[in-house]
Amino acid sequence: MPGDKSITHRALILSALADGVSTMKGYCRGADCLMTIRALQALGVAIEVEPDVVRVTGRGLGGWREPARPLDCGNSGTGLRLLAGALAGQPFFSILTGDDSLCGRPMERIVEPLRRMGAAIQGRQGGARAPLAIRGAALKGIDYRAPVSSAQVKSAVLFAGLFAEGETRFSEPLPSRDHTERMCRHLGIPLTADGQALVLPGRPAFAGNDWVIPGDLSAAAFFIVGASLVPGSDVRIEHVGLNPARTGILDVLGAMGADIRIVNRRDDAGEPVGDLEVRAAPLRGITVGAAQVPAMIDEFPIFCVAAAVADGDTVVTGAEELRVKETDRIRAMTEELRKINVPVRDTPDGFVLPGGAAVRGGTCMSHGDHRVAMALAIAALTGDGPTTILDTDCIATSFPGFHDNLLELLTLSD
Ligand code: S3P
Numbered sequence: 001m002p003g004d005k006s007i008t009h010r011a012l013i014l015s016a017l018a019d020g021v022s023t024m025k026g027y028c029r030g031a032d033c034l035m036t037i038r039a040l041q042a043l044g045v046a047i048e049v050e051p052d053v054v055r056v057t058g059r060g061l062g063g064w065r066e067p068a069r070p071l072d073c074g075n076s077g078t079g080l081r082l083l084a085g086a087l088a089g090q091p092f093f094s095i096l097t098g099d100d101s102l103c104g105r106p107m108e109r110i111v112e113p114l115r116r117m118g119a120a121i122q123g124r125q126g127g128a129r130a131p132l133a134i135r136g137a138a139l140k141g142i143d144y145r146a147p148v149s150s151a152q153v154k155s156a157v158l159f160a161g162l163f164a165e166g167e168t169r170f171s172e173p174l175p176s177r178d179h180t181e182r183m184c185r186h187l188g189i190p191l192t193a194d195g196q197a198l199v200l201p202g203r204p205a206f207a208g209n210d211w212v213i214p215g216d217l218s219a220a221a222f223f224i225v226g227a228s229l230v231p232g233s234d235v236r237i238e239h240v241g242l243n244p245a246r247t248g249i250l251d252v253l254g255a256m257g258a259d260i261r262i263v264n265r266r267d268d269a270g271e272p273v274g275d276l277e278v279r280a281a282p283l284r285g286i287t288v289g290a291a292q293v294p295a296m297i298d299e300f301p302i303f304c305v306a307a308a309v310a311d312g313d314t315v316v317t318g319a320e321e322l323r324v325k326e327t328d329r330i331r332a333m334t335e336e337l338r339k340i341n342v343p344v345r346d347t348p349d350g351f352v353l354p355g356g357a358a359v360r361g362g363t364c365m366s367h368g369d370h371r372v373a374m375a376l377a378i379a380a381l382t383g384d385g386p387t388t389i390l391d392t393d394c395i396a397t398s399f400p401g402f403h404d405n406l407l408e409l410l411t412l413s414d
Helices: 005-017 031-042 077-088 108-117 151-161 179-186 217-229 248-255 294-309 320-324 329-339 370-381 393-397 402-412
Strands: 019-025 046-049 053-059 093-097 120-123 129-135 143-145 168-171 192-194 197-200 210-212 234-241 259-268 271-279 314-316 345-347 350-353 363-365 388-390
Touching: 005 019, 005 031, 005 053, 005 077, 005 151, 005 179, 005 210, 031 046, 031 077, 031 393, 077 093, 077 108, 077 129, 077 151, 108 120, 108 151, 151 168, 151 179, 151 197, 217 234, 217 248, 217 259, 217 271, 217 294, 217 370, 217 402, 248 259, 248 294, 294 314, 294 320, 294 329, 294 350, 294 370, 320 329, 329 345, 329 350, 329 363, 329 370, 370 388, 370 393, 370 402
Parallel strands: 019 210, 143 168, 363 388
Antiparallel strands: 019 053, 046 053, 093 129, 120 129, 168 197, 192 197, 234 271, 259 271, 314 350, 345 350
16 A cells, blocks of 8 residues: 555645655655655755665754745645644744645634744635645644644644744644654653643654655555455455554454454554554444544545445444545535435535445546545445546546556456
8 A cells, every 4th residue: 555645745844844864755745745756855855765665864943044936835734734733833934735626725723823823824815725825833732622633733733832932832632643742742742641631742852764754544544445345355455554543444344344454453553553454344334423533534535435325324424524634525425326316415524325336337527636536446346337437637646556456456346
């Protein structure tokens, strides 16, 4: 699998803020992470990129320089929001922008706490949309209770907190992925928990690190569902990240009857990893509610495919965050699955899928969203004829090798 996208973004930014050299083996080569590399280079950070390793010479908390041009984060919400946190504490002016999708996504969720910490941030719609213009400042720690569960918001506040005078406290309604916390602790940054709140003392010094990036479970999920649905499949996926804040899809598929075995569990730089063995199995419908959403937030497009062909009803509630991802994923998956004869219904915060769909070949659109495109490709494997998916360049944002991996598996099975 490609390296984990979330961990790669964080490793790049933390390494650029560290003192000394860091390396990232098995990093994500998706366009999202390459945009973050370019942005950091424009901030004066020396980064060498090789096929399997990235080498970053960190400049410490105060060593970035004012970029000459706007920093383009492409399609990446993680890149833009995490960089905004790190730029809020820099004594210079910067602009963060991205593609049409990213410029349509909500930014007040990071702008509001970063302003409270002392940064001056302007943007479209009063700062609710990118481009964002940031005039960094001497920040002060705040006690922030986020209204949404979001690892991007949490990480933006914590990255800004690295620059702040005094303690930064952060809490959120339900726990989101905790890569930032694990990676900070691995670097010796004294981030602690106080009940539900995270507490970060300002201005810690930290040195570079040699990171080994696990494979991305969110990429593996497409093959896990594909292997579950295509009769006779027997697929092994090695070195996949198994952070419990990300493994919701494995729990839900397991409860639906999937045959997934985790072997060779181990640890890489504070992140649990393992190998997965997946065999085809009949699936049953399931109910997914708000409490389960954060740990499988990126897996709903492919989860819908599993639920479409499962036996019996599936109902998803509490997943309204899907409406503000790379596209409105509730709308996109409903529209596209209907085109291939899946009778899915959208609700304001989720889906109703009756299951047992007889998938028909057809023509679908990706809506410019990598996960929608890959989910539809897996759905197509269950169809009665060929399916064409339009506008699939977006797959390269997270998983440039998806097509080759899929062809390899299909060829092996011939
Ligand atoms: C991410 C967090 C999630 C997820 C995104 C990656 C991250 O977003 O959807 O793909 O790396 O922090 P939110 O935590 O904002 O929901």
